[in-house]
Amino acid sequence: MRTIGRGTSLWPVVRNLWFHRQLRRYLIQGLFLGALALFLAIAVANVHGNLVRQGMTYGWDFLSRPTGWKLSTSVLEQGLRDPYWWTILMGVLNTLVLGLICIALASVLGCAIGLMRLSASVMLRSVSTVYVDLLRNIPVIMQIFFWYEVCKHAPAERQALSLGGAFFLSNRGFYLPAIETQLGYGVLFAGLALFALTVFYAVRRGKWVYPLLFIVVSAALCFVWPGGLIRLQVPMLQGFGFRGGYRVPIEFLVLMVAISIYSSAYIAEIIRGALLAVDKGQTEAGHALGLGRATIFWRIRFPLAMRNALPPLSNQYLITMKVTSLGAAIGYADLFSVTSSSINHAGQTIELLAIMMGAYLAINYVMASLMGLLNDRLALKRNASSPRSDATQARRSWFGLRSSRPKLQSP
Amino acid sequence: MIAMSLRKQFFGNAVSAAINLTLLVVGLVVLAYVIRWAFVDSLWKESYEGECTKVSGACWAVIQARYRLILFGLYPYEEHWRSALACVVALSVVVLSCVSWFWTVRRLIAVWLCGTGLFILLMRGGVAGLPLVTTDKWGGLALTLYVYLATVVIGVPLGIVLALARQSDLPAIRHVVTTIVDFVRSIPILAVVFCAALFAPFILPGWLTPDTLYRVVAGFAFFFACYYAMIVTGGMQAVPTGQYDAAAALGLGYWQRCYLVELPQALRTALPATVNHMVITLKETSVLIIVGMFELTASGNAALQSGVWKEYYTEVYIFVSLIYFSLSFSLSRYGAFLERKMRFGFGGA
DSSP states (O other): OOOTTTTTOSHHHHHHHHTOHHHHHHHHHHHHHHHHHHHHHHHHHHHHHHHHHTTOOOOSGGGGSBOOSOOSOOSSOOOTTSBHHHHHHHHHHHHHHHHHHHHHHHHHHHHHHHHHHTOSOHHHHHHHHHHHHHHHTSOHHHHHHHHHHHHHTSOOGGGOEEETTTEEEETTEEEEOEEEESSOHHHHHHHHHHHHHHHHHHHHHOOOHHHHHHHHHHHHHHHHSTTOSEEEEOOEEETTEEESSEEEEHHHHHHHHHHHHHHHHHHHHHHHHHHHTSOHHHHHHHHHTTOOHHHIIIIIIHHHHHHHHHHHHHHHHHHHHHHGGGGGGGTOOOHHHHHHHHHHHHOOHHHHHHHHHHHHHHHHHHHHHHHHHHHHHHSOOOOTTSOOOHHHHHHHSGGGOOSSSOOOOOO | OHHHHHHHHHSSSHHHHHHHHHHHHHHHHHHHHHHIIIIISOBSSOSSTTGGGGOSSOBTHHHHHHHHHHHHTTSOGGGHHHHHHHHHHHHHHHHHTTSGGGOSHHHHHHHHHHHHHHHHHHHHOOSTTOOOOOGGGOOHHHHHHHHHHHHHHHHHHHHHHHHHHHTOSOHHHHHHHHHHHHHHHTSOHHHHHHHHHHHHHHHSOGGGOOOHHHHHHHHHHHHHHHHHHHHHHHHHHTSOHHHHHHHHHTTOOHHHHIIIIIHHHHHHHTHHHHHHHHHHHHHHGGGGGGGTOOBHHHHHHHHHHSGGGGGGHHHHHHHHHHHHHHHHHHHHHHHHHHHHHHHTSSSOO
């Protein structure tokens, strides 16, 4: 039975709809998605309008046009006539090479400093503490500028600093001996890969015959081959510059030093934390078994600490890779600065930004997945009912970022 | 007692004694060299132009001549006191929010909003007889602190909203926000800021396109918010599930639960990580030099640009680094102190 006066009102119906739990969920989500779609539509309309107004076109044709400008540094050859896609690819390669070298150097340095932080010696501890505190509290870009100025004030090529007569530091770059081979670099790299494989096999199986055999055979080949199979070509001063050898451009050198040192301070803290987190009982068990201090460290504490360190370490590696974008500040042709100069020259802002974002995403995703795989391999195998490891979760989350634990440092 | 433990640490065995002695000697030599360079052979004030070329030590005269450019950028000379006062305001906001008396929602909001408002009022002027100074004249330490204040004021609430949306049980909202946050976190800050500076004019309608500084700050704040959202999420995951059950049993709705139960505990757990991230953000403001902002790093570089002072980059970089270092180091020490304090259960009370 309905009462007169309220029956005609719509309000109870609306109220009932709003307090219907499931319906409200759909309503809120619908509104959210609608607003999102509206925003995107407005954005696309604006972009289109702006492009038309400025007489710009949209499309990917520019990728095959020659750039007409040359990168300041690149790992492989890049010239004026090379198309945009090749130039951008070189930018990606520059970022990757710099990032990977920095990661490797920072890991070694960071491990050493991290161990020093826990050393029994007062002096070692204080030196490493100052190192970490100083480097972590000064912006990395300041450090890059500082090293850049230092290198720019290095002596000119004619008075280059010589390190053992084979390495030279000048204000144009760092010169090191080149490897010359008559077989071509393909064969050389194949040989190196084969050697790495034998070493890998030796580590796994404990058979060191193959790597040794490999070294002996290749050394003999080099010796016997007419004209020398592999030669080291030492850079020589001729006139105003150097001839022969490799030149590491000053920008690369500066970034390598600055980013490795900066990153090593963070890695040192990670290693220190990981070592401190190893259960004391493990060390005591080692003592009880009568193991020596070195054995306890290298066979028990260090391997366990490495397992603790791997998740934050992978984060730090991702960060280091992203920090290389600051190379733009001193004119290193990394992905970011190649994109920004391409935008200046070709004008295809949106497409180029999309390429840059995509490339960074891809690098990030691949690295995160690889580190996740490594973590899975290294993780101690507990019983089957143990919860999924962080790394497995990482691969399930978007873009390979770990979703559970926030990372504390960027960029 | 102390002497004995020191002796034991220093001369524990032959190897460590050798290492310690060598390091001590090397350290002392380096220290002596630095002291001689910085204090003994140095010049603090030039009595005639080019006097610096005569001394072998540091030429602090460059700081004497250039500190106003480094601290205040291109801000009009007569108005520098305003810029200096604004810096003091910004720093006191940071210091005040480290005092636990201010750790309530209302007080924190009041401190940060008033501080930022006062900062902008002082810098911008145009009222109460202060001449108007537009944002393109802002620079140096003042600009760095402005970007920092604005980033925190925009980024913290935004980060909390993003964190709530990430944890939401509405799948559409959760997935969209998670995708955006993870996307932003996997590209460098530089790319985000660059996009904000370059891309925003394309997307937004003309009347909504503010000048570059505001766009850059917006991009920077959004980047901050995405990282902060992850920190808050971490805090939320540490809230025991029993708390949610209790909230449901009391009949609290979603917003009441968030405001009264979830967030207070989550934010408190996340406090050390938050302070840590604040330190990182302060240092990160230096990347703005690449998109052409005239902040502290850029003004330090600009101080070197004029021909006479080119050679004294070490002095200028030491000065600028010292500013960053003192801010960042004291904040991070404070963060470590908080973390220690929390480990002994001060959050539980």
